Each structure stands twice: as C-alpha cells, then as structure tokens.
Amino acid sequence: MDRIGFIGLGIMGGPMAKNLLKVGYSLTVLDINPQSVDELVKAGATSAEDPCDVARESDIVITMLPDSPDVEKVVLGEEGVIQGIKEGALFIDMSTIAPAMSIKIYEALQDKNVQSLDAPVSGGYMGAENGTLSIMIGGDRTAFDRAFPVFQTLGKNIVYMGETGAGQVTKTCNQIIVGVTLQAVSEALTLAKAAEVDLNKVRQALLGGFAQSKVLDHQGERIIEGNFEPGFKLKLHRKDLNISLETGKEQQVPLPCTAIVAQLMDAGMAQGFGESDHTTITKIFKSTDRA
Ligand code: NAD
Helix, strand or coil: CCCEEEECCCCCHHHHHHHHHHCCCCEEEECCCHHHHHHHHHCCCEECCCHHHHHHCCCEEEECCCCHHHHHHHHHCCCCHHHHCCCCCEEEECCCCCHHHHHHHHHHHHCCCCEEEECCEECHHHHHHHCCEEEEEEECHHHHHHHHHHHHHHEEEEEEEECCCHHHHHHHHHHHHHHHHHHHHHHHHHHHHHCCCCHHHHHHHHHCCCCCCHHHHHHHHHHHHCCCCCCCEHHHHHHHHHHHHHHHHHHCCCCHHHHHHHHHHHHHHHCCCCCCEHHHHHHHHHHHCCC
C-alpha cells in the first residue's frame, strides 16, 4: 500500500486523514496546529517536522490547506514538499486554490519527475467525515488512475475533469452556485421571519418543490437554528469567490451575482464573522430581522 503524507488537518483534512488511516494506509502528517497533529497521532499517524520531511516518508503527498499562498509555501517554499519528494511520487492538492497556482505547482513538480493533481472537493465536513465527498480532478490521466483508490476512500462522486487546473475551475463553479444560493436562502428566510411565517415549515415546504437544494436543506437548517460554528468559514468562501471573479476576468465572463455576494461577504467579514460559518452572511440582514 502507498505510504501517504497529509498536510493540513483542519475541519476537512482532519477527518479525511482519519479515513485513510481506517482503511490501512500508513500516514505521515503535518499541521501548524499541534492539537490537530496530536489527534491524528493518537489515531495511528506519525508526525513530521516540515513538508520536506513528510514528502521524504511518502509515496503520495496530499495537501488540504486554506489558500493558494499556503499551498505554494508548503510545496515550493524552503523545506517544502518539492525538496523531499521522490522521483515517481504523486502529489495531490485537495484544497480550493486558484487554477493558475495548480498549473505552477504541476510544472515545478514535473521538472522533478513527480506527477501532480488538483483535486478539490465539495460536500463539507460531513462529506469529509463520512467519506462521501464529491472530488473534481485535473491533471494527467495516469496520475488520476494511480490516485483512484485514495479518492475512493475519501469520496463517492469522483470525476476526472481533464488537464491540470480543470479540477479547480470546476470547484470555483461549485462555489459560485453555493454562494449565490446561500444568499438566496438567507434572503428568503429573513423575509419569512419578518412576515412571521414558521421558518421550519417554510424550509419543509420549499424542499419539496423547485427551490429544493442542499444549501436550503443543510445551510437553511443551520440558519434557522442559529448555528454558526464552522463548518465552512466565511473567510474561506470569500477567498473562493475571489478565485471565481479572477477566473471570470481571465476568461472575460461577467459574474455579476458572484460579485454582489462577494461584497455581502465582505460586509460580514467587516462585522467580524470571518471565522464563523459562511451562513453568517444572513446576519448582515439583522436590521430587517424583526422576530
Ligand atoms: P481549516 O482552516 O479548518 O483547515 C486548514 C488547516 O491548514 C488548519 O488546520 C491549519 O492549521 C493548517 N495550515 C495552514 N497553514 C499551514 C501550513 N503552512 N502548514 C501546515 N498546516 C497549515 O480549513 P478547512 O475548512 O479544512 O478547508 C481546507 C480547504 O478545503 C480550503 O481550501 C477550503 O476552501 C476547502 N474546502 C472546505 C470545505 C468546508 O466545508 N470546510 C469544503 C470544501 C472545500
């Protein structure tokens, strides 16, 4: 069995790494948060000093980090993965980052005879915990085939998208739909509350019709319960919409709804909700929240 290195053990990476341990992979892990590392070591993983050290011990290295600069530093920086990774090894980034960064990393690793995939995910912490993520993969087909057993452990809907960066382009489309839908759900529930209609009944009724969506189901429930523990941090979704808007600019595709939601998320961040769940964007309508 391939030896796996896993870097970034947060809300998503922690449970994903545990699922790999459960099916018998030997795992070397790293996170800047020692508590996250301790939890994985208790579950049977070995800890490493730095990304280079992780790569030296692994046949496959996976990253699940917040943003493009984090992945760039961990992979291409001093003591980075690139310094320790062996010829013939495989690198898989499962974070949500800019497609251009995936291509930069792919090219740098190719020079070392190392294959690389961009494999962002959707399905949230529940998908990470249950091994039911949707995984969208860009890169060489041979690398995809090699990684397939790993993806099967982490997810259920595994789709090969095409060349490097295609996985991240797909993920940014996902984030547009989730973000704009979340805004629609927030507005609808705020209106129903102001009109003193039972929110649980609104959600129940709408889930059976054309407004049905996972966002109304899961995020709608969170909004009604007032549960804003992350989940998916607002600041990370805002980061994702930046990737969408940049990609839109590169492709000369206007994304007006995305731009508005990004602005509303900025308002939420300015009110201190960056570390809370992205459903907190509903709170910026508090002035209209009469219940
Ligand atoms: P998180 O903030 O919970 O976890 C990120 C982890 O990376 C943290 O534990 C942090 O300590 C660690 N880290 C940061 N810099 C590091 C470094 N230099 N070296 C080692 N570790 C470092 O975030 P998350 O929610 O797990 O999201 C991770 C990625 O997955 C993001 O790109 C996010 O957009 C994406 N994503 C998140 C969700 C979700 O629902 N939370 C769903 C799909 C995709």
